[in-house]
Amino acid sequence: MSGMVAMQVRVPGKALIRIERPLPEPDTGELLIEVAACGVCRTDLHVLDGEISARYPVIPGHEIVGRVAAIGPTVSGFTLGQRVGVPWLGHTCGTCPYCRTGRENLCDAPLFTGATRDGGYASHVVADAHYCFDLPERFSDVEAAPLLCAGLIGWRALRLAGAAPVIGLYGFGAAAHILAQVARHQRRTVYAFTKDGDKEGQDFARSLGCAWAGGSSDDPPQLVDAALIFAPVGELVPRALRAVRKGGRVICAGIYMSDIPSFPYADLWEERQIRSVANLTREDGTSFFELADSIDLHTVTQTFPLEDANEALQSVRTGKVKGAAVLVP
Ligand SMILES: [Zn+2]
């Protein structure tokens, strides 16, 4: 094999196109990985739409499961054929104030897979070996792919929610369907808020152990301790604030959101908090995969051939995918 294929975003706002190029050689510290599966994340839509900073042209995809096909100079601890996972955090500087204080997710000079370096909508990808994860064996390649962002950044969001015995999940897509299972394992009560009238989504949420599921305008059975927002919809922030009890938190888990409408200060009063979640640290990954390996967790996926990446993205955009969409080269 001397070449690779990929689906590339040339310019924001235009459909992905299929490209072929020679197989890259891994540079110092890098691995060449043959992609077995790559999850489709909502962030990929924001890359496609030009709503977040990315470097174009770019090959999207940051939920990559593959096998090591070549090992660059100075890399140790990897063998040819070994299965690895590549997440959104592709590189950090290691020297900025954030990196030095355990907050590499906020690094001043990061690289992000599928946004500022090429990602996994491809037959092959080159990744910095220090940011690749070992994945629990019990998940197949396709099942493991959504764990790399939907699961992992969801996990970071859940940790930021604190103890929170009752949590609300707004937007029941790839992330929430994993988080609901994790939260239930932690004996939390989980309420799912879908688009108004999305009965199918609400049934899906209840099938994964949510104690209540309704539309985002509906009142839950009781106020929640924390609300996690996965949908990129700013209107949900004031709505979620009204659904959390005193001292509760609203966690915005997405990289992009439409503007948040103004709301009365009384809705924030009584020490309610709003905060965002940015990226991940490698520690988030290690702790999450350890947990994922030890609990009864299943991902629900819908696979698409790599060449159908545009169709897969459209299905995520319109909320047609139950669970997570995964591309298979
Ligand atoms: Zn840094």
Ligand SMILES: [Zn+2]
């Ligand atoms: Zn993502």
